[in-house]
Amino acid sequence: MSPEPVVKPVMTGRGLTKRYGRVTAMDRADFELFPGEVLAIIGDNGAGKSTLVKALCGAVQIDDGEIRLDDRPVTFSSPMDARDAGIETVYQNLALSPALSIADNMFLGRELYKEGIAGSVFRMLDKKKMRDFARQKLTELGLMTVQSITQAVETLSGGQRQGVAVARAAAFATKFVIMDEPTAALGVKESRRVLELIRDVKARGMPIVLISHNMPHVFEVADRIHIHRLSRRHAVIRPQDFSMSDAVAIMTGAMEPPQEIALPEGAVMH
Amino acid sequence: MASESGGPSGVARGPQDFERSLDKSATEVASFEAHDTSPLARFHHFLHANPTAAPVVVLVVSCIVFGIVANNFFSAFNLSLIIQQVTIIGILGAAQTLVILTAGIDLSVAAIMVLSYMVMARLAVQGDVPAVLAVLIGLGVGLACGLFNGSLVTRARLVPIAVTVLVWVLLFSFDLPLIYLVPAGMIAGLAVGWFGFGPAAELRLPPFIVTLGAWSIFFALNLWYSESETIRSQDIDATAPLLKIFGLRVEVLGAQFTLGSFLMVAIFIVLWYALNWTAWGRSVYAVGDDREAAELSGIRTDRVLLSVYGTAGLLCALGGWAAIGRVGSASPQSFYEGNLDAITAVVIGGTSLFGGRGAIFGTLFGALIVGVFRSGLKLGGVDVLWQTFAVGLLIIVAVAMDQWIRRVTA
Numbered sequence: 189m190s191p192e193p194v195v196k197p198v199m200t201g202r203g204l205t206k207r208y209g210r211v212t213a214m215d216r217a218d219f220e221l222f223p224g225e226v227l228a229i230i231g232d233n234g235a236g237k238s239t240l241v242k243a244l245c246g247a248v249q250i251d252d253g254e255i256r257l258d259d260r261p262v263t264f265s266s267p268m269d270a271r272d273a274g275i276e277t278v279y280q281n282l283a284l285s286p287a288l289s290i291a292d293n294m295f296l297g298r299e300l301y302k303e304g305i306a307g308s309v310f311r312m313l314d315k316k317k318m319r320d321f322a323r324q325k326l327t328e329l330g331l332m333t334v335q336s337i338t339q340a341v342e343t344l345s346g347g348q349r350q351g352v353a354v355a356r357a358a359a360f361a362t363k364f365v366i367m368d369e370p371t372a373a374l375g376v377k378e379s380r381r382v383l384e385l386i387r388d389v390k391a392r393g394m395p396i397v398l399i400s401h402n403m404p405h406v407f408e409v410a411d412r413i414h415i416h417r418l419s420r421r422h423a424v425i426r427p428q429d430f431s432m433s434d435a436v437a438i439m440t441g442a443m444e445p446p447q448e449i450a451l452p453e454g455a456v457m458h
Numbered sequence: 459m460a461s462e463s464g465g466p467s468g469v470a471r472g473p474q475d476f477e478r479s480l481d482k483s484a485t486e487v488a489s490f491e492a493h494d495t496s497p498l499a500r501f502h503h504f505l506h507a508n509p510t511a512a513p514v515v516v517l518v519v520s521c522i523v524f525g526i527v528a529n530n531f532f533s534a535f536n537l538s539l540i541i542q543q544v545t546i547i548g549i550l551g552a553a554q555t556l557v558i559l560t561a562g563i564d565l566s567v568a569a570i571m572v573l574s575y576m577v578m579a580r581l582a583v584q585g586d587v588p589a590v591l592a593v594l595i596g597l598g599v600g601l602a603c604g605l606f607n608g609s610l611v612t613r614a615r616l617v618p619i620a621v622t623v624l625v626w627v628l629l630f631s632f633d634l635p636l637i638y639l640v641p642a643g644m645i646a647g648l649a650v651g652w653f654g655f656g657p658a659a660e661l662r663l664p665p666f667i668v669t670l671g672a673w674s675i676f677f678a679l680n681l682w683y684s685e686s687e688t689i690r691s692q693d694i695d696a697t698a699p700l701l702k703i704f705g706l707r708v709e710v711l712g713a714q715f716t717l718g719s720f721l722m723v724a725i726f727i728v729l730w731y732a733l734n735w736t737a738w739g740r741s742v743y744a745v746g747d748d749r750e751a752a753e754l755s756g757i758r759t760d761r762v763l764l765s766v767y768g769t770a771g772l773l774c775a776l777g778g779w780a781a782i783g784r785v786g787s788a789s790p791q792s793f794y795e796g797n798l799d800a801i802t803a804v805v806i807g808g809t810s811l812f813g814g815r816g817a818i819f820g821t822l823f824g825a826l827i828v829g830v831f832r833s834g835l836k837l838g839g840v841d842v843l844w845q846t847f848a849v850g851l852l853i854i855v856a857v858a859m860d861q862w863i864r865r866v867t868a
Contacts, residue, residue, distance in 0.1 A: 267756070279754055281750070284755075286747055296752070296755040296757065311735075340507070
């Protein structure tokens with residue numbers, strides 16, 4: 189008899205603690221992300237959710253606790269470390285260079301060089317390869333008409349820029365993608381497009397950590413909702429089991445959190 | 459293009475009620491197609507995408523106008539004279555362009571150039587140092603000055619600066635002549651800095667202030683070093699003709715060009731390649747565009763800035779070598795207006811003072827525009843003061859154009 193296939197977390201955080209002087213921004217917080225899921229993180233302002241996210245993407249170094257990636261302990265001393273480990277982040281400010289082209293932006297900090305002497309000695313960029321790759325990735329996500337990959341990012345609308353940032357993250361992530369408030373700066377139509385993008389990325393098997401204040405958006409795309417309160421994880425719920433007002437009530441302390449941490453089907457914790 | 463409706467197959471978790479009406483709305487949100495309307499908008503986009511277009515047009519038009527108005531403007535002699543005149547400012551402008559692309563400014567370029575060529579000339583003529591070595595040391599001094607600026611706008615390593623001062627004090631107490639003392643300290647600092655150890659201070663001072671201070675410091679160093687004495691042309695000819703190699707003339711198609719002009723063009727070609735075809739070039743633009751975004755994209759912005767200021771210093775020293783050939787002698791008092799002329803060339807060339815936007819060849823055209831204006835107005839018998847007036851107008855028009863071009867949106 190073969191053993192039940194079990195789903196193990198992609199990333200776990202145990203007892204994560206971060207202090208700034210006498211302020212404890214994160215106090216023994218826990219975290220799991222499972223393969224293929226969209227995990228939303230919600231929490232009031234000051235609950236410490238952004239500290240948690242920064243710890244996961246390497247922007248903040250934890251004082252105590254353990255982060256495991258694929259069941260191996262990891263330490264990130266910079267966002268570059270997390271990126272090298274396969275974790276891509278879509279920052280709220282998008283981290284795009286406005287004057288550079290879409291293709292340049294996608295490969296910023298990880299350019300491809302030509303083969304042979306042109307690349308090794310003269311460090312010549314393989315612009316064609318990068319353009320083709322960028323075009324392919326944007327097309328896969330339904331974002332692209334073919335001719336304009338060399339367009340400067342500043343000539344794009346807010347939603348289009350978000351699309352480029354998401355495409356960049358999705359193209360290079362091997363473990364998961366973190367999205368920080370992806371719809372906060374967008375209008376109704378563009379938000380809808382970004383939610384579709386999140387589904388598209390998920391459909392390609394890439395887990396997503398979504399930080400958002402927007403309850404309707406969270407309930408629409410999330411598989412599980414991690415509720416952060418008072419510097420630690422307060423509850424994890426499934427959107428089917430609770431209403432939006434329940435979630436807000438748990439988040440603000442008006443309602444007792446459920447005892448059990450909601451897990452995806454077949455999932456075990458390490 | 460994906461449709462806007464995009465409702466998931468699930469039931470409850472679809473679009474919100476208020477979004478239903480979107481189904482009927484336009485669907486071009488995520489399309490990347492440009493939709494230009496008026497010819498003006500299209501022209502606007504064209505200038506935005508081609509930063510060298512405007513200076514090229516201005517250069518061509520002004521050549522035509524002066525060709526009609528002023529006699530002899532199109533003579534081979536006059537055209538080659540213009541190119542000779544812009545050589546030094548062109549090289550300084552190339553260095554300045556690099557710095558300005560990173561949203562910085564280097565007010566010390568001319569001071570670095572003068573200090574570097576004084577080191578070359580004094581060592582070779584009065585210090586019995588072989589000319590090749592003197593040139594190399596001069597280039598090293600320029601590089602050291604640039605890195606000094608660069609370290610103050612990023613993370614300052616204290617050891618190289620301390621070593622430089624220490625060597626100066628030490629050699630001074632041993633009565634070593636100034637000729638050797640000043641470059642020895644700077645080269646020692648450069649050599650130690652290469653290994654990059656020791657504590658670093660996260661200074662990140664504003665480039666304008668840093669290089670304004672550096673301008674005074676380098677200028678004072680230069681007066682200290684040169685003892686306010688000019689190295690005469692005939693002395694250079696007698697001992698170190700290599701220093702004047704860039705003053706040599708070659709005849710091409712009936713016009714005389716100095717080797718210095720070729721050096722200038724070569725510098726522009728190399729920088730064009732580096733800026734457009736290497737990852738370093740992309741990161742220079744990215745840092746000037748939005749430093750924080752560049753950092754988050756994985757670019758080590760401090761390293762990029764340090765390399766830019768260092769390269770600028772080295773280019774200034776190369777310009778210094780060419781300047782000896784152009785002027786003939788080496789005077790510590792020359793090129794007092796070099797800083798402003800270099801910035802003028804960059805700005806007229808269409809590079810934005812706010813960083814991240816512009817093209818290296820724009821600066822070459824910018825320098826040529828200034829040269830053409832001055833020459834054309836002079837041939838037309840216009841007073842020098844009106845030549846300067848015209849250059850001032852050009853600067854203001856160029857900056858106004860830049861502001862307008864930056865406002866482009868899809």
